[in-house]
Amino acid sequence: MKKSVILRILGIGMFHAVLYLYVVPFMIYPKFGNNGIRFAVVVAIIVSIAVLGTILIEKKINKRRKK
Numbered sequence: 001m002k003k004s005v006i007l008r009i010l011g012i013g014m015f016h017a018v019l020y021l022y023v024v025p026f027m028i029y030p031k032f033g034n035n036g037i038r039f040a041v042v043v044a045i046i047v048s049i050a051v052l053g054t055i056l057i058e059k060k061i062n063k064r065r066k067k
Contacts, residue, residue, distance in 0.1 A: 004058075005055055008051055008052075008054070008055055011051070012047075012048050012051055012052070015044070015047065015048075016044060016048070019040060019044050020044075023040065024036075024037055024040050028040050
């Protein structure tokens with residue numbers, strides 16, 4: 001389980017790095033301006049919450065299975 005959690009957290013980090021270092025400055029900002037940046041940030045936060053939520057749900061499921 002720890003390995004999958006580490007992989008998910010690294011995945012989130014890589015997603016944010018690509019998003020904020022490449023996609024936002026070179027693709028979104030020139031085309032959509034500040035509104036595009038706001039949208040990209042909101043999407044990144046929602047994706048991060050979803051991935052971290054799956055980690056918490058998996059922990060709860062594993063606790064129930066151990067009982």
